[in-house]
Amino acid sequence: MTPQDTALLATAKQNLEAESFAMKVAAKVGVPFETLMRMLPAGAQASIGEAVNRALEQCLQVALLDTRTTIAPRSKRLHTAATAVTGAIGGFFGLPGLAIELPVTTTVMLHSIAEIARSHGEDLTQPEPALACLQVFALGPNHTRLNSGAEASESAYYATRAALTQVTREAASYVAEKGLAKEGAPALVSFIARVAARFGLEVSEKAAAQLIPVAGAAGGLALNIMFTNHFQRLAEGHFAIRHLERKYGQPEVHQLYESLPTTP
Template identity: 45%
Template structure:
């Protein structure tokens, strides 16, 4: 009796999983949020963002993630509802339209709503990649997505996605152990505070870019809806890449997956190639 075995490509990865890895690298490395906004508006994003916009955005980002942390660990689980990304994008566009009409003053109120909407969508993407939403570690991995997009096109952190995950690894691990043992009775616990600070510092970069774009008098509320739609699509794209990588790391040796990720990122020009020896 013949047995059909998967065709392997590279050390241990099937051809389909190797293609999934390439797609994930593109999702995680190809374009920043600033690049999306430039394409949407036809204007180059102004970097640096005005100081007042940056201050409001960073504060709003931390508050939004603090609120979303409770949601991520308490109420992400539920029956599968199919592909809800379009539904969540529509909700985010409505929230962004309100923010665009009111202006920067609305950001502390609009951002937690938009972030929670995005988190629900990210959780659905995670579940579709085989994640168990009952596990605290999965909820924190959903929040981790908000830290993955905090760079501009001309200032990409060397090592990209893998470098960000490396920077966050200890904080995510510490927070996971704390929540697994004690729940989220105290969100002021050092492990939780440290993780939120790291997440919000990177998420705040993208929020600042979003706020600066919405402050430009293009189309009023309509521009706010379009920018929030791009904002949501940006993090949905990152989530698809992130949870595809996590799925592959559950199947194969994570060291192998990450080594292949780095090779693809360099081959495609997302990272600088190492100097010849």
């Protein structure tokens, strides 16, 4: 691998592994993560889960249909500004506003992720690269892994990708053969469920932070900027690695990735 590509891989690893969203939120609001999560009222997880599933189902349509058309490129700053506005609205209405705000915010973020994917050479007219955009919502370091059987020495990024490989392959195969004629098809439901398992954690952390009295609309705006920037960085890392894997092969890139240090 060339020195330039090695540097690209090192940057990608920093984007993917350095700091979880929970740590960023805790630092922003000055409250430990565990305390934040205890602030969520009883029954909140159920409503958050419904909002997450609704948001991801809408994003599935966007990823597999809307991103296939040629749209005018927009900057990451424009997408971030748009999610900041939706965050302010959601923050004003508190937890009940999440059901309205989250699908809009997530869809705007997906468009930003799609632009990043294209910049790294992804062909979003194909189902697998389009679904890789939704995978971004499940990436990043966290206290929980999708793949509980992963080796402790393996990175959170590759462990998560491994856990998503089969459901992504099945969903891509289904879409390639039948399209989105039946959105409730088991292959698509399984894919959404696996992504939602991780994305729901991030949304819960954001929702809990918005319950802090000093937050409100201003807090919702700031948190959505953090939220969007977080997933944009994950997307930059994810698609840089996919670009390198197309160039050098997945085994070589994976091996080098694991050998690189992660700066806290």
